[in-house]
Amino acid sequence: MADVKLTHVKKIYSNKVEVLKDINLDIKQGEFIVFVGPSGCGKSTLLRMISGLEDISAGTLEIDGQVVNDIPPALRGIAMVFQSYALYPHMTVYDNMAFSLQIAKVSKDDVDQQVRKAAEMLQLTPYLDRLPKALSGGQRQRVAIGRAIVRRPKVFLFDEPLSNLDAALRVATRMEIANLKESMPDSTMIYVTHDQVEAMTLADRIVLLSAGNIEQVGSPLELYEHPANVFVAKFIGSPAMNILPCRIEKTGEQTEVSLSAKMSVTAPITTQASEQSKAAFFGIRPEDLSVVASEEEGFLSGTVSFIESLGEATLLYVQVPGCEDMVIAKESGTLSIQRGEQVHLSTAPEKMHLFDDNELSYRR
Amino acid sequence: MVASSKRTPLTFLVHATVLFLVVLWTIPTAGLFISSIRDKDQLSVSGWWTALSTSEQRLVTRAYEPKSQVQQGDRFVIRGNLLEGGSGEIARFGFSSLKPEAYAVGDVAEMKKGRTLQVNANGDYVLSSPTEWKGSRGQRIFYTAEVPPRFTLDNYREVLSAEGLGQSFINSLTVTIPATIIPILVAAFAAYALAWMRFPGRALLIAGVVGLLVVPLQMSLIPLLKSYNLIGEFFGVGSKTYVGIWLAHTGFGLPLAIYLLRNYISGLPGEIIESARVDGASDFDIFRKIILPLSFPALASFAIFQFLWVWNDLLIAMVFLGNNQEHLVLTGQLRELLGSRGGNWEILTASAFITIIIPLLVFFSLQRYLVRGLLAGSVK
Amino acid sequence: MAQLASALAIMIMGVLGCAAYFYGSNFLLDKLFPTKNRPYEQIARNLRTANMVRPWLFLGPAVLLLTFYLFYPVIDSFRLSFFDRTGDEFVGLSNYVWLFGSDEFFESFRNNMLWLIVVPTAATFFGLIIATMTDRIWWGNIAKSLIFMPMAISFIGASVIWKFIYDFRSGGDAQIGLLNAIVVFFGGEPQNWITIPFWNNFFLMIILVWIQTGFAMVILSAALRGIPDETIEAAVLDGANGLQIFFKIMVPQIWGTIAVVWTTITILVLKVFDIVLAMTNGQWDTQVLANQMFDWMFRGGGDFGRGAVVAIVIMVLVIPIMIWNIKRANAEMEGR
Known part of the structure; x- marks a missing residue:
């Protein structure tokens, strides 16, 4: 029953800066939603508006079918895990987790029972009497999560919870959060991150934001395979998708575009006749490009100007005549190609992306 | 470095x-x-x-009274020690103020009527006479001695009992303790509001506090004295009360208190406060359960400041508590003594040390917090 | 004992009364505008009201006290400076005319200026020197602690301490004041230091310098430690010697702090009162503004008008520092 619904939500600061422009979003109960986007895109602000820590300038926010715009955070049935954990430094782990229940005047026995249950679940029982400063980063993070769990919220809000952890711990904690979600299938979780790996691995659905707008909402694979626009295409995936300016030469079910005077490609993407001769963008992911022996097999040719060997893969930076930006190709394993060599690149036609001159995808 | x-x-x-x-x-x-x-x-x-080294001093003392004499053969003898158990060494002695150094130790001084006086270096003396000693007072003996440092708490005993310093000590405490705690409470609430609550006029209030930081409190004295007289008349309690001076110290201490505490409290991590808000805590809960415990270092440093300032204050005490003995605080007492007993250094030094001993103790035990507070207040 | 008990009772009542206000008012607000277990619309409405009221509950006592004890008196002093000795009759500018025609005022003004130049300069200078040197030696913290100590001593206590040092015995008596003993030891003639016009001002200033150097030292020492080591190391690599490093690398980086220390001590100097009152009470040409004002307040039943005029002069001297402070605080807040 804990749906979260945002209708025409806006955030405008007093100096007339609009940080969120008309956000519409429907989140179903039990979903794991990840807000992702570059820094400054408004994702944290959006989360804080859902939590009640920021006012909503316009539009309505509904939790559980109830408009909660003016309801204080504590009464919205939400719990929040902060980036810095925000543990109360002067309270023990136990008191940290019990704080919200004590404020709500829950009976002592109930508090004890719930705190111990949550501690059990997060393997925090041995640390209940410690102060936060005596805990490791990962343990602090678990306390922060435990503090959220004891409130039995309808909606969990996570604000970049892993960004203060080191790389190894981050992976472990990510899996813990995934497990947590599995053990509480009915609670809705909203998670903010700037890290696309976290977004891809955790989310049921990703909400990709940029400059106060929602760029695309969808499952991780949807965003990867069918980015709605150039921004999404470049944001998801690493290294980012190659985007090459082009011109539409032939429309229809198979669209032919010219990348330069000499090079043209045919992609299995439908375009209308009205698009004829328009400028467009051709997109191809580095990992979808492969080096082929002859010019005839490939569709792109150029000189290798730089090579990065990562061990499990090799990145080739290819200067294609007529293209301003270098094309990046990602080959698995190591290659015997040298700098300055001429290479030919090929791909499977269904991996090609085509965006119109407004950077929006031509839906296949 | x-x-x-x-x-x-x-x-x-x-x-x-x-x-x-x-x-x-x-x-x-x-x-x-x-x-x-x-x-x-x-x-x-x-x-x-x-006083730190042994010094040569000319001293005088009286021998034991005649009634302590004993008869030895045909002479009447009085024995005793000039140094009375203290240590030291006597070099010369005499029995007349005209010639206090007439004899070397060990010599026998011939006095009138066949009487003799002998003094040894360790202070033992023997007075001997062929006739019975008469009178109620002992013979005066002058001597020059090398006296080692001699220290005593007599001066303290004297000022604490006779000069009313004990009373002043209690008065000072009565003024200082509430005048330290009340501004902390008032300022902490205000500082929290100025740091973390949103309301119109906040920036103006902060600027006001910073401005009042430097207002010389002399400015306030005349108008306040008038107001106090009015209020005192209205309640029929007289204008010089403890409540009056507490509030005065609170008022004068507030700008610094608010400024210091606001600097500290606004530096606390915002997420902790937001987290408490999500946990359902009201501003009052947040203040009590989160801000107060976390601000302990800042509160402590201001408390030390205010304590030192109030304890050491003379002006406000003189104006708002007056000069009558019953209400006189230590600094006021010391000033009175400076006027009335200006030459009596034994009284002045002991009194002065009593007035500074508490601040010095506070200072040395809590210096860490004091330094921290100073830095929070001025280095930015 | 009874005195102690009643003092204790008054203390507890005073402190509890203050705490009771904050508890009570907030409790009342929560009761008047409940936000728990109510319909959503009512919660929202109550919350808005409570949020509007609560800052003023928190600020109320502070604002009232500040207004009554500092803000209103400043205004009223200004008003009183145009009134006669009882504050009842308007006399126009005659207090100001009197002030600028009085020798005593010029004497205290001159002395105040001397204090303003000498004390902050000397205290900051010594503070900087000591801070620099104590940072380099292993017993620096003990040294700092001892030099900081006079900070805890009241002005009046310090006055007794120094009066003892300046003590003068006429004739061939042994000097018990340290200063005269030293003078005599070197074959000089003992002096009654605090009665020598003009120079006695400096003997009084020494007391305040003695007290304030520790303050300057503590703050400057922290500032010096805040200087990034890299800048000094870079200067060493560039071949600068110790003095060049100090004056060209370290001092410029802590100018801001030096200014803060300087102004803080300046404000204190303007209020200096206890030392003069206790040492000379303004005799022998040592009068200062604050003491003069105090004099006029109580001399012969008091002259509020003239006292207020002197207060206004002190206020005017403080205003530039006040403006500078506010500007600094504003810049700081915008930086946040």
């Missing part, structure tokens, strides 16, 4: 200079303290620095 990389004669110079400055800065207080525990007779005739 720099010097650690090179060991030069400069390092020695630095040690020497700092030592010199430290001595320069410590000597005045040390002099006061040493003087306050000296014998009052010595205090007024020799510098305190002589």
Whole structure:
């Protein structure tokens, strides 16, 4: 029953800066939603508006079918895990987790029972009497999560919870959060991150934001395979998708575009006749490009100007005549190609992306 | 920093200079303290620095009264010791104020009527007479002695009982403790509001506090004195009350208190406060359960400031509590003594040391917090 | 004992009364505008009201006290400076005319200016020197602690301490004041220091310098430690010597702090009162503004008008510092 619904939500600061422009979003109960986007895109602000820590300038926010715009955070049935954990430094782990229940005047026995249950679940029982400063980063993070769990919220809000952890711990904690979600299938979780790996691995659905707008909402694979626009295409995936300016030469079910005077490609993407001769963008992911022996097999040719060997893969930076930006190709394993060599690149036609001159995808 | 990389004669110079400055800065207080525990007779005739070493002094004392005489053969003898169990060494002695150094120790001095006096270096004396000693007073004996340092708490005993310093001590405490706690409470609430609550006029209030930080409190005295007289009349309680001075100290201490505490409280991590808000805590809960415990260092440092300031204050106490003996605080008492007993150094030094001992204790035990507070208040 | 008990009772009542206000008012607000277990619309409405009221509950006592004890008196002093000795009759500018025609005022003004130049300069200078040197030696913290100590001593206590040092015995008596003893030791003639016009001002200033150097030292020492080591190391690599490093690298980086220390001590100097009152009470040409004002308040039943005029002069001297402070605080807040 804990749906979260945002209708025409806006955030405008007093100096007339609009940080969120008309956000519409429907989140179903039990979903794991990840807000992702570059820094400054408004994702944290959006989360804080859902939590009640920021006012909503316009539009309505509904939790559980109830408009909660003016309801204080504590009464919205939400719990929040902060980036810095925000543990109360002067309270023990136990008191940290019990704080919200004590404020709500829950009976002592109930508090004890719930705190111990949550501690059990997060393997925090041995640390209940410690102060936060005596805990490791990962343990602090678990306390922060435990503090959220004891409130039995309808909606969990996570604000970049892993960004203060080191790389190894981050992976472990990510899996813990995934497990947590599995053990509480009915609670809705909203998670903010700037890290696309976290977004891809955790989310049921990703909400990709940029400059106060929602760029695309969808499952991780949807965003990867069918980015709605150039921004999404470049944001998801690493290294980012190659985007090459082009011109539409032939429309229809198979669209032919010219990348330069000499090079043209045919992609299995439908375009209308009205698009004829328009400028467009051709997109191809580095990992979808492969080096082929002859010019005839490939569709792109150029000189290798730089090579990065990562061990499990090799990145080739290819200067294609007529293209301003270098094309990046990602080959698995190591290659015997040298700098300055001429290479030919090929791909499977269904991996090609085509965006119109407004950077929006031509839906296949 | 720099010097650690090179060991030069400069390092020695630095040690020497700092030592010199430290001595320069410590000597005045040390002099006061040493003087306050000296014998009052010595205090007024020799510098305190002589008290640390053995000194040659001319002294006078009376021998035992005639009734302690015993008859030995045909002579009547009085025995005793000039130094009365104290240590020291006598060099010369005499029995007349005209010739106090007439005899060397061990000599037998011939007095009138066949009487004799003999004094040994350790102070033992023998008075001997062919006739019975008469009268109720003992013979005067003058002597020159090498006297080692002699320290006593008599001066303290005297000022605490006779000069009303004990009473003033209690008055000072009565003024200081509430005048320290009340501004902390008032300022902490205000500082929290100015740091974390949103309301119109906040920036203006902060600027106001900063502005009032430097207002000389002399400005306030005349108008306040008038107001106090009015209010005192209205309630029929007189204008000089403890409540009056507490509030005055609170008012004058508030700008610094609010400024210090606001700087500290606004530096606390915002997420902790938001987290408490999500946990359902009201502003009052947040203040009580999160802000107060976390601000302990800042509260402590301001408390020390305010304590020192109030305890050491003379002006406000004089204006708002008055000069009558019943309400006089230590600083006021000390000033009275300075006026009335200006030459009695044994009283002044002991009194002064009593007034500064509490601040010094507070200072040395809580210096860490004081420094932290100073830094929060001015380095930015 | 009874005195102690009643003092204790008054203390507890005073402190509890203050705490009771904050508890009570907030409790009342929560009761008047409940936000728990109510319909959503009512919660929202109550919350808005409570949030509007609560800052003023928190600020109320502070604002009232500040207004009554500092803000209103400043205004009223200004008004009183145009009134006669009882504050009842308007006399126009005659207090100001009197002030600028009085020798005593010029004497205290001159002395105040001397204090303003000498004390902050000397205290900051010594503070900087000591801070620099104590940072380099292993017993620096003990040294700092001892030099900082006079900070805890009241002005009046310090006055007694120094009066003892300046003590003068006429004739051939042994000097018990340290200063005269030293003078005599070197074959000089003992002096009654605090009665020598003009120079006695400096003997009084020494007391305040003695007290304030520790303050300057503590703050400057922290500032010096805040200087990034890299800048000094870079200067060493560039071949600068110790003095060049100090004056060209370190001092410029802590100018801001030096200014703060300087102004803080300046404000204190303007209020200096206890030392003069206790040492000379303004005799022998040592009068200062604050003491003069105090004099006029109580001399012969008091002259509020003239006292207020002197207060206004002190206020005017403080105003530039006040403006500078506010500007600094505003810049700081915008930086946040």
